[in-house]
Amino acid sequence: MFKRNQRLSLCMRLKNYQQIGGGTINYCYSTDLKSKVLTVYMFTGQGSQHSRMFSDIDSIHPLMKTKTCQSIFFNGTESDEEIMNSFRDFSFPVLRNLNVENIENPPTSLAQPLILIQSILLFERYRELLSKTSRNEEIACMLGHSLGEFTALAACGGVSIEEAIKLVNVRGKSMERNITxxxxxxxxxxxxxxxxxxxxxxxxxxxxxxxxxxxxxxxxxxxxxxxxxxxxxxxxxxxxxxxxxxxxxxxxxxxxxxxxxxHLPFHSKYLEPVSIDISNAYDEIDTGNIVRKLQHPIVANTNAKFVNTFAEIKALSIHQVHKPVLWNMSIQSIIEHVRREYHTKDTTPTTLRFIEFGPQKKLEPMISKCCSGGNGLNIESLSFNTLSDVNNYFQ
Structure with a gap:
């Protein structure tokens, strides 16, 4: 642990380790206990799925019993116990119906909603346990990598979790349909x-x-x-x-x-037709009956800018599927925003904490590489990949 009077302009990851649950959470402790801490929530994209991603769920989540989940993964006749066991064992009826041989890499239309669901379960558990502590976590923004942008949209309250699952299921099916x-x-x-x-x-x-x-x-x-x-x-x-x-x-x-x-050439011109299907899916859920607001800004994949309205992130996410994910520029944009809006206006040292939620550690290792210069900020990064990770973190 660093001494209280030590100061680092940039605190790179892996300064301290703690083995938690199924994965390692990398801490980079702030060197000033009185520093102002701003948090960025990150959500992983496709490629992070694996067959053990739900193995430690301890109860059935209402989301798993929704009509949307039933229509995507189940036959509609399963009991609560069968549903929970299907998630735990990664043995969904749809995988058998489609004769999927490699369950570690299921079809895109299934992998995307599964990653979103698991990421949201981790995020909700984290926020639930955080609310029982005396810590007051100030959120700077949220962002996700490709698919993860839709998870961020749900986490920000722009759409419900069930609506987000519908969107990414349509997105995945359209991707599969447009590439033979x-x-x-x-x-x-x-x-x-x-x-x-x-x-x-x-x-x-x-x-x-x-x-x-x-x-x-x-x-x-x-x-x-x-x-x-x-x-x-x-x-x-x-x-x-x-x-x-x-x-x-x-x-x-x-x-x-x-x-x-x-399976597919993501973020390429070959998937441009997918935008039409995503737009239509948005139209089905966004009928104008609900005033949709973002509880926190989302840093968009396609322009690396802070987005504060549902209408703007909706428009950007529709075309994100065939445009590049500007991840490095997004992290730089966040650092510059925090430095400008907080760090230079307050004499209190500022710590910027990036927290990843998803089945595997994909985004957290990139933070230190993107933060080669912290502009005077302390940078921390964590990755939660299982519910056990989250539970043990708060013990």
């Missing part, structure tokens, strides 16, 4: 790491500029800009090969490409 099995074999996604500074600088300038001229990624689509050293490409495998070769030649560098274990 024949196309799948030729398509994919690749993480590109060890990116030189000049290339990353050009990438970020290109995707945040309103005066885009020649494309910086002409051969395929940019799916994610995750950290200052990593981006993800999406599209035809041959096109991604050409794009990597072009960058290596133009920037005189050697890039490392890692194929991702996904």
């Amino acid at each position: 099995k024949e196309q799948e074999t030729d398509m994919g996604m690749r993480a590109i790491i060890n990116i030189p500074l000049q290339l990353m600088s050009d990438i970020e300038k290109y995707f945040t500029s309103t005066n885009q001229k020649e494309s910086l990624c002409p051969c395929c689509d940019m799916a994610n800009i995750n950290t200052p050293q990593q981006v993800v490409l999406s599209g035809l495998k041959s096109d991604m090969d050409r794009q990597i070769s072009m960058w290596q030649e133009n920037y005189k560098c050697k890039l490392r490409a890692i194929p991702l274990n996904v």
